Amino acid sequence: MASPNVSALFFDYISLQSFLIFGMSFLIIYHLFTREKPVKLPPGPPCLPLIGNVHRLLGGRQRHIVMAKMSDKFGGIMNINVFGKRVVLLTDLQLIREAFLDKTDRFSDRVQSQFGEYIWGFKGSLVFGNGKGWKYHRRTTLRALRNFGMGKRSLENKINEEARYLARSFEDESGRPFNPQPSVQNAVSNVICSISFGNRYEYDDPEFRSLLDYIKMFMSKLAVPSIVSKIPKLWVTPFYKSLKKQTDECISFLRGVVEHHKATFDSNDIRDIIDVHLQDNDDECGAEEKLPRSLIWRGIFDLFAAGTDTTSNAILWAMLVLTQYPHVQEKAQQEIDDLIGRERPPSLPDRLHLPYVDATLMEIQRFRPVGCFVPPRAASVDTELRGYTILKGTPVWVNLYAVLHSPKHWKDPEEFIPERFLSADGKRTETPEAFIPFGLGSRICIGEQLARMELFLFMTNLLQRFTFEFPKEDPKPNLAGELGITLSPGRFRICAVNR
Template sequence: MLRRWSNSLLSGVNVATLLVCFVIYYILYYYLKRRRRLVNIPPGPKPWPIVGNFGGFLIPSFVRKRFGKPAKPNWTPVEALREQAARYGDVFSLFVGAQLIVVLNGYDVIRDALLNHAEVFSDRPDIPAVTIMTKRKGIVFAPYGSVWRKHRKFCHASLRTFGLGKLSLEPCILQGLETIKSELMRPREDDCKGGVDLTLMVSNAVSNVICSLALGERFPQDDRQFATLLGLMVRGLELCVNSPAVLINVFPPLYHLPFGVFGEIRQVERDISAFLKRLIAKHRDTLDPDNPRDLVDMYLAEMAAQRSAGVEDNSFDEDYLFYIIGDLFIAGTDTTTNSLLWIMLYLVVHPNIQEKIQAEVDEVVGRGRVPSLTDRGSLPFTEATIMEVQRLTTVVPLAIPHMVSKTTDFRGFTIPRGTVLLPNLWSVHRDPAVWDQPDSFRPERFLDEEGKLARKECFMPFGIGRRVCMGEQLAKMELFLMVTGLLQAFTFRLPAGTPSPPMHGRFGLTLAPCSFTVCATPRG
């Protein structure tokens, strides 16, 4: 019996030894394989085991608060990246866990990467928090390939059919402008005391433009369901970036926790999904393929035509349509809304610039009609001011992350397949090599010696390359008409005794201005 017990013990020890040896072998194999894969990558701070180093200086505010570490004044992640670029160069490496991230800085580097290496640098990474909600479908976060190209081409053509980039869209934008003006004219008890927050009215007006193009429907200012939806969209973006929900990217099962921000983010997703799916179902029930009313109708008609022709194209389905509409709705609202709010903030902080724009609008347009897109060429200082605010704020400062689809040599370094690329657009717009006094607000930098608008290649608020923002023309139209129309009708200033709001903004998927209020005085 003792012998049997001894043999059993030895057998158990042998199994344990084999298991330990296997674990050690696996760790060594993984480590050596990883080292071979990461030979000649760009330099960067030394990563910690398991956790990497990305969070070492890009610590979200919720983490700093949790451990009693105050945020640095006017500090944003792009400031931290600028510090790293000064130390390691314009191409440097970071790690989130074992995931290699290469940050691209400066005009020359980003232009080289996204134009000259577009075929291998245009993919999208599989980010758990994003993938869970988008299923890697749609336009913004979908992987680069034939399905993405097909849908982007279809969406761009459909949106142009309904006015994208054309004068025919002007009345739709002006309708939103009139809604804002009417709201600002409405008497308020706190007029010129606490001021008014422009966020909701601007968001409603901007969102209704994309809703008209994609959904064939507008929602009134007092539509509580639509206002709730806009609020959910803002909250969802905030949760994804600046809350414990970012930990989903490290440990995806956290998404299914029923409490806290994890439960909240799922509820936000459900509410937005229900709203958009109801609209798609309404279109399906009332579809006339020969007379499409909007992008949704054109997509459903395309699906019907393919079925009739016996074409087997699984990429065109209602599920994919849902994610396309979600992308257009969120991207078409958040970025333009924040751009317009930034412009208004800069104008109340710099009233002399506001006065120069008003003088230019008065001289060219007068007071008898609203500004038109045909006036753009005659209002160079206005255009220059809009561009200067876009340069300084860079609403999508790190673009949308790219991914390397094939191991590539770039600027003397080896960038392995699967590497996440962060094009730091903010660094391009603050690059002293291409901008004189880059941190100063100087609209005249976009004017030539004759006072005409001067285009600059190093100005890229909408990105460049194959992933350039599809809504660039729409955003430019909205910003011009909204800014000129509002300044023609009102003078904006900060409420009496109110200090200037901080100008560093709130960093998330987009860079939004900190909350502020204004007093709007009719110009008569």
């Protein structure tokens, strides 16, 4: 038997050892140069497998309060895990200002979920669109809002007219307890309709009523975080199939309105926002920016849904809160009586001379903000914020409720005190830095000025004519509210007593 070649075995061993050493060295060096740079993530609660921190966010209709209390422990910037997805939550005012004002170019994108794309799509959206097309669309819509009276006497007259219809519906109740929500929603929506569609609808119009019922259901039932956005198979469950069907009916209605406008379009007679977009569609603009006529309905949907729900809820909150603070209601009515009387309709210039009324409405927006959370944004690049790294694509949530109820900015924040917005002599309103009910930065609510107009004119009209009382036979009202996409006071009854 031949003896083994010791020399060959030695060199084979050396070669294998060298190969392993070289291979390991290569892998170590490759890992060192290609691994993600260590980042300092914001603090946050520990996670459970699969669901992350979702169990902490299931605060029922009080998620805004639950998440505000979490910031007491983890700070004004937190890292939260939602079904394996990292989310950053901001509750500190200066951090929000830094992100949305100083670094607005890095935090101006919207989060776009599969579920949102499935239900209503994002192309043409004023709220959820991104990129040059969204910027151009927003500018065009803002210009149209201004052209059709936002902040002007022409729109003031339309709001006052709608306020008269609303007052008439209240008078029909003869001081008996009733649910004001349908009439308020009709009135507010008609203001949006007059700007967007060029006409108003009767309160009992079945198609209009169906559309408003959809908006209410949609805004109250859906909220972040939604498990269905993470598990697409749940989209076929009865509730979401019904939601999709109702959404398609809503879209069909809006498309029908746009088609009618196309058929009757006259470039020399621009009637409303739809006509502005039809006209703009024919103007020269970059290919990326041009909004196809087939998508005009999408931006109108955003205006209609957001404008109807937010302002309606603000007015409903105002009426409900004033029943619980009759001394505030009485003082506001006295100021209105002294300046305007009970016959002349209010005008926008009156607001400067009604500081207590204005302060009361500001306090209502702070006390029960309709938009507790701004629609989530996303970091467009890796960004540092207060020493922490926000990775590209990370959703950023902002809890406005936490800012508007922070003891750092407000004395006795859980108390309803209109005087906090008045100057020392009580002759003018003052706006604290922390009063941001419409958000901040490039994504600030496009309808802010319109909403302020409506809230002032509707409530001043109503306080001229009625004193709001809570029915004695009804249980104590729930001032905590119910959080869906917006914070609503829920269903309640009220008595509108003629003055």
